[in-house]
Amino acid sequence: MSNGFSEAEISRARRDTPGCEEVLHFNNAGASLMPETVLDATVSHLRLEARIGGYEAAGRSREAIERVYDATAALIGCDRGEIAVVENATRAWDMAFYSIPLGPGDRILTAMAEYASNYIAFLQVARKTGAKVEPVPNDEHGQLSVEVLREMVDESVRLIAITHVPTNGGLVNPAAEVGEVAREAGILYLLDACQSIGQVPINVGTIGCDMLSATGRKYLRGPRGTGFLHVRRDVLEDLEPPFLDLHAAEWTGKESFEIRRDARRFENWETNFAGKVGLGVAVDYALGWGLEAIWERVRTLAEDLRALLGDLPGVEVRDLGAERCGIVTFTVEGHAARDVSRRLSTGGINTSVSAPSSTLLDMEDRNLDALVRASVHYYNTEEEVSRFCETLERSL
């Protein structure tokens, strides 16, 4: 065994991933390389649509399309009726957030490393309704302070909405401890699991969240343009989606309609069926490896990378948190993040850049400009970690 995976399993994971022959891909937090099986299932459905017609293909592939609900439910430990499949994590999160009734003086508590799109939505709703958004300060590890959160909670708090793993680093916020506070106080809890899903084992019962948003293309290795929302059965019917159509609701009379009782009230009728098929296969593929094994390997590889980067002159690793995941961020003295990423790309290495405006509160708090983001997955290797650092050193 090597960090959750045997050597043979790593070889198989790479054989399953055609992109491994093309690039050194450390941009798994951007979009992972799809395994062949996901690609095949997605493309096969598109081909079927072209051959027999889109509606007819949906009928014939019904089982494969429906599989995505069972697979995602198994992944996070909920019921298939508590899942809505949508086009990305942002839409999943929005559909939940904009369903929550808020008024003047209502407080939303969030985290310092909150994602820009979520924060913009908070600000928009605050502007319209008179609700207030308040970030909870970090603790000494740089993660959300559960102690301060507990002190901030009172009867005016309507929502706790935090990001599990932020876009700009390895931090893993203490989601389950936050869930305990939310449950004790009876406050709605929305978790953005966009960056954690597929690398961190997630059970919504253990975490205690009411709603969870996720994307398909990142650590789940699904096709782009896919995502899902989980909403707990007990709160489902209290949340009226901001948009309704004939899939989310039924038109029952001249003056009446009835909203669906399951989480598909957050979906709409027309959708990417090939993407749904592909996402279902991607989730099953991840479940096949096991999330505990994936988590162990991803964390180990990321720690190896942090250790090697830390030895390079001028390089500073910037990840916060008591527990750190597969996302490694760093700066290089005297070199802009974009330049570093571009030079790595010339050497066949994929990374991305985290811009300050994507996590404004956190980046301003730490007085940081852009960061280079290198995000590893289980199919990456120790050899790639070494090659990455050698290429980086040579390119400076």
Ligand SMILES: Cc1ncc(COP(=O)(O)O)c(C=O)c1O
């Ligand atoms: C923390 C976080 N939340 C949400 C999103 C948005 O996800 P999507 O692009 O699938 O809408 C991202 C994307 O990078 C993210 O990092």
